[in-house]
Every structure is written in C-alpha cells, then in structure tokens.
Amino acid sequence: MKLKIYSTLTKQKEEFKSIDENKVRMYSCGPTVYYFAHIGNLRAYLFMDNLRRVLKYNGYSLKHVMNITDVGHLVSDADEGEDKMMKAARLEHKDPFEIAKFYTEAFLSDMKKLNIDMPEIISKATEHIKCMEEYVQQIIANGYTYETEDTIYFDTSKLDKYGVLSNKNIDEKNTEARINIDPNKKNQNDFALWIKAPENHLMKWDTFWGKCYPGWHLECSAMGHKYLGEEFDIHTGGVDHIPIHHENEIAQAKGFCGKIPAHYWMHVEFLQVDSKKMSKSLRNLYTLDDLKEKGFEPYVYKMFNFSSHYRNKINFTFKAMEAAKTSLSRLREGYLKHLDGTETINEETINDYKERFLEAINDDLNMPVAMSVVWDVVKNPNKSKQLAELILEFDKVLGFDLKNYKPENIEIPEEILELVEERKKARENKNWEKSDELRDLIQEKGYIIKDTKEGAEIKKK
Numbered sequence: 001m002k003l004k005i006y007s008t009l010t011k012q013k014e015e016f017k018s019i020d021e022n023k024v025r026m027y028s029c030g031p032t033v034y035y036f037a038h039i040g041n042l043r044a045y046l047f048m049d050n051l052r053r054v055l056k057y058n059g060y061s062l063k064h065v066m067n068i069t070d071v072g073h074l075v076s077d078a079d080e081g082e083d084k085m086m087k088a089a090r091l092e093h094k095d096p097f098e099i100a101k102f103y104t105e106a107f108l109s110d111m112k113k114l115n116i117d118m119p120e121i122i123s124k125a126t127e128h129i130k131c132m133e134e135y136v137q138q139i140i141a142n143g144y145t146y147e148t149e150d151t152i153y154f155d156t157s158k159l160d161k162y163g164v165l166s167n168k169n170i171d172e173k174n175t176e177a178r179i180n181i182d183p184n185k186k187n188q189n190d191f192a193l194w195i196k197a198p199e200n201h202l203m204k205w206d207t208f209w210g211k212c213y214p215g216w217h218l219e220c221s222a223m224g225h226k227y228l229g230e231e232f233d234i235h236t237g238g239v240d241h242i243p244i245h246h247e248n249e250i251a252q253a254k255g256f257c258g259k260i261p262a263h264y265w266m267h268v269e270f271l272q273v274d275s276k277k278m279s280k281s282l283r284n285l286y287t288l289d290d291l292k293e294k295g296f297e298p299y300v301y302k303m304f305n306f307s308s309h310y311r312n313k314i315n316f317t318f319k320a321m322e323a324a325k326t327s328l329s330r331l332r333e334g335y336l337k338h339l340d341g342t343e344t345i346n347e348e349t350i351n352d353y354k355e356r357f358l359e360a361i362n363d364d365l366n367m368p369v370a371m372s373v374v375w376d377v378v379k380n381p382n383k384s385k386q387l388a389e390l391i392l393e394f395d396k397v398l399g400f401d402l403k404n405y406k407p408e409n410i411e412i413p414e415e416i417l418e419l420v421e422e423r424k425k426a427r428e429n430k431n432w433e434k435s436d437e438l439r440d441l442i443q444e445k446g447y448i449i450k451d452t453k454e455g456a457e458i459k460k461k
Contacts, residue, residue: 001362003016003055004016004363004364005266008242008265008266009165009265014264018060019231024062024234025062025063025232026065026233027228027262028235032073033099034088034099035103036103036107036287038286039271039287040278043271043305045111046114046116046305047236047268047305048236050397050399051236051266052117053117053397054361062119062120065122065224066119066122067123067125068124070096070104070124071083071214072216077216078191079185079191079192079215097126100126114288114298114301114302115298115299115400125214125223126203132219133207134222135225136218138256139154145255146186151196152192152209153184153186153191153192154191154192154251154255155190156191157186159251159255162189162251163189164247166242166247191215191217191244194207194215194218216245217248220245221253221256221261224253224261225256230253231259231261231262232263233263235261237268238269238270239268240270249261268310269313269314271315273317274316296325297328300324300325302400307320307371309364310365311364331374331400332402332407334377334391338378339385339388341385342385343384344386345380350386354390357370360372412447412458416445416458419442420442423439423442427451442458
C-alpha cells in the first residue's frame with residue numbers, strides 16, 4: 001500500500017517516492033526560542049512526530065534535521081522590527097544567549113512530555129554562523145544579491161519565478177508602493193541575507209563583511225544543505241511559513257545551486273482557540289503547563305490533535321479536551337482489558353484491522369480515520385492478547401507509550417466508597433432515580449463511576 005502525501009509545491013496528493021531507496025532525508029522548521037512554546041506551536045511538532053512515525057511504520061529510515069532559531073528572527077517574518085531574541089533579552093534583563101538556553105531546554109522538555117520522536121539532528125543557528133557565511137558568499141558569487149550600507153539583500157528579480165509555493169502575483173504598481181516603505185529594497189519581496197550589527201547589538205560575529213548577524217531565512221537553507229545536501233525529500237512547517245519563510249528558503253537555494261531543495265513541502269494548519277486566532281491580547285495562549293493546571297496531561301492534547309486532519313484548522317475548546325481525556329482513558333483501559341484477555345482472534349480479522357489502519361495513515365496521514373480503526377479494535381468484545389499486541393503496533397504511530405502505561409493506584413476516600421455502596425443498594429432495589437442522584441453527587445465530588453459486569457469502577461476525574 002503506497003504512501004501518499006499532499007505537497008504544497010504541486011498542490012496535490014502524490015505517491016511518495018524517496019530519493020534514496022528506503023531512506024528519507026527531511027528538514028523541519030524548529031522553534032524561535034525567545035519564549036515558551038504554546039499549544040499552537042506544538043501542533044506543528046505533533047504533526048512532525050506523526051509524519052516521522054508513519055514513515056518509519058512504512059519501513060523507511062530517517063535522517064531528519066530540525067533547527068533551533070536563537071538569532072536572526074525579527075518580530076516580523078519579513079525584514080522589520082527587532083530581533084526576537086534581543087527583545088526577550090531586553091524585557092527579561094538577561095543575556096540573549098541565556099534566554100536561548102533557557103527556552104531551548106523548555107522546548108525540549110515539552111517534546112519529551114508529548115513523547116515526540118525527535119529528529120536525528122537538532123542544529124542551533126548560533127552554532128552555524130560560519131556555515132551560513134559560506135552559503136551567503138556563494139549566493140553573492142552567483143550574482144543574486146545587492147548591498148546597501150548595512151545589509152546584503154537577496155534580489156528576487158533574478159529568479160525565473162518567485163512565489164512557487166504561494167503562487168504570488170507580483171504586481172508592478174504594488175511593488176513600487178511597497179518600495180516606498182523600505183527604500184533600500186529594489187523589489188518588495190527582496191529580503192535580508194546578511195546584516196551589519198550596530199555597535200550596541202549583543203549578537204554579532206566577525207565575518208567577511210565586518211561584524212554581522214544573519215537574516216532569519218538563511219539558517220534553514222544553510223543547515224539543510226550542510227546535513228542533507230542540495231536536494232532532499234521532505235520539508236515541513238506551519239502554513240504561516242508558506243508565503244515568506246519557505247518562499248525565501250527556495251529563493252536562497254536557487255541562488256546557491258539553482259535547485260528547489262525539497263521534493264515535497266508539507267504544511268500543518270493553524271490551531272484556533274474557541275474559533276478565534278490565538279493572541280496574547282485575547283489571553284488565549286496556553287502552554288502544556290497551563291493545560292496540566294486545568295487537569296489535562298500532555299497526551300490528552302496529542303489525542304485532541306488526532307480528531308482532525310493536519311491540513312485542516314482545528315478548534316481548541318476545553319469541552320473538546322474533556323472528550324480527548326475520556327478517549328485517552330478508554331484507549332488505555334481497552335488496551336489493558338485486551339492484555340488480560342484469553343480469547344483467540346482469527347488471522348483474517350487481525351489482517352483486516354492492519355490493512356485498514358495502514359490505508360488510513362498512508363492516505364496523507366489521515367489520523368481521524370486511523371483512530372476509528374483503533375476504536376474498532378478496542379471495542380472488540382472478544383478480549384485477546386493478540387489485540388493488545390495489535391494496539392501496541394498501532395501505538396508506534398500514535399505515540400502514547402501504552403506499553404509502559406501503569407494505572408494510578410488512587411485511594412478512594414471513605415465518603416465516596418459509602419456513596420458507591422448506597423448507590424449499589426439503590427440499584428439492587430431498582431430505585432433508578434436514587435441511583436442517578438448518587439452518581440451525580442459522586443461526580444460533583446470529583447469521581448467518575450462506571451457500571452460493568454464485574455461491578456462499579458471508580459476513578460478520579
């Protein structure tokens with residue numbers, strides 16, 4: 001069953017064919033480490049994790065690079081504003097390198113909490129300044145740049161086409177209007193490659209053009225080339241990267257060697273909160289720690305993301321998170337029940353589950369459909385160790401670490417046990433109204449009661 005993925009470059013779903021047989025070279029845009037990652041940021045890395053796991057499930061080995069932006073990313077994705085690292089350092093009264101170290105560690109901690117399968121190579125921009133300098137010099141030698149007093153710009157007019165991902169129409173009239181905003185640029189889409197650092201700029205390096213720092217877009221091109229070569233298989237990122245950052249990466253690569261670096265470009269859609277864009281002004285930015293305070297472990301957020309295809313916007317609500325919490329609990333309980341099962345499942349049934357699951361994940365990572373197969377296995381009335389093993393096989397893609405899951409031994413307070421016993425007697429007497437009242441009271445006190453053939457199960461909300 002062939003793996004098919006949607007490529008932003010061709011605007012269609014295509015059969016995936018790797019450059020090297022059974023090996024995938026891939027690049028993912030990583031975080032700018034000036035603050036904690038919020039759940040919108042994390043959706044991109046859950047997608048990255050999902051893609052890695054699906055590729056591995058299909059038998060591919062990976063060489064995957066993800067950058068850490070710790071210099072060069074201005075407040076605007078274009079060449080406007082203050083460097084995000086410098087701004088954070090100023091606001092927190094710290095050295096920008098301290099800021100980068102602290103938030104890089106926080107980001108990697110979040111990745112671990114989500115059980116994200118990490119790239120083989122994690123590369124920091126500040127550790128690749130020489131690599132970027134050499135990349136710029138080659139672009140200059142190839143005639144794709146021009147200089148102003150303090151900046152080396154990439155000249156997009158030298159390209160056969162600029163805007164291959166977003167299909168930009170560059171209107172001459174509009175171009176002239178935009179040039180008036182930044183008179184240093186010849187064309188509205190030109191962008192900074194190399195910038196002379198002012199005297200008080202904290203992040204700067206001795207280079208062929210004096211004390212400088214790189215433009216933001218440069219690091220991905222330079223590090224992608226260093227570790228993956230002129231052409232590699234897949235490039236991933238958020239949809240917000242399409243119109244500027246990834247267009248500029250492609251422009252730089254064409255200026256450097258004349259080639260578009262990745263054969264497939266994959267982009268994950270935005271997360272919205274209560275149908276609104278996330279923003280600090282609306283106070284709807286949440287981190288994993290924020291979710292934990294509200295009773296949601298990181299895996300609940302991962303389960304929530306499987307409710308929608310990565311190319312669709314997903315709407316975050318706490319009601320949806322409650323549903324995801326229940327789903328995660330059902331998955332874990334279902335796995336453990338099958339693990340204790342004694343039934344035998346015929347091979348035809350097992351193979352049918354496997355084929356349906358593979359068909360779903362290979363259809364451009366269709367996780368909602370894949371999860372429907374998982375639920376069919378969980379709900380199978382014949383409890384079997386074979387199905388427990390099958391769930392573990394599927395978990396290679398899901399990443400919930402079910403193999404190491406241990407239910408918490410929660411001590412139920414005496415008050416709750418008394419209410420449970422009272423409810424049991426009400427049910428024996430067929431007093432359903434009283435039974436329902438006691439169930440609701442137990443829930444109000446923070447516990448959930450579930451009736452099974454073996455008796456009532458109680459667990460903390």
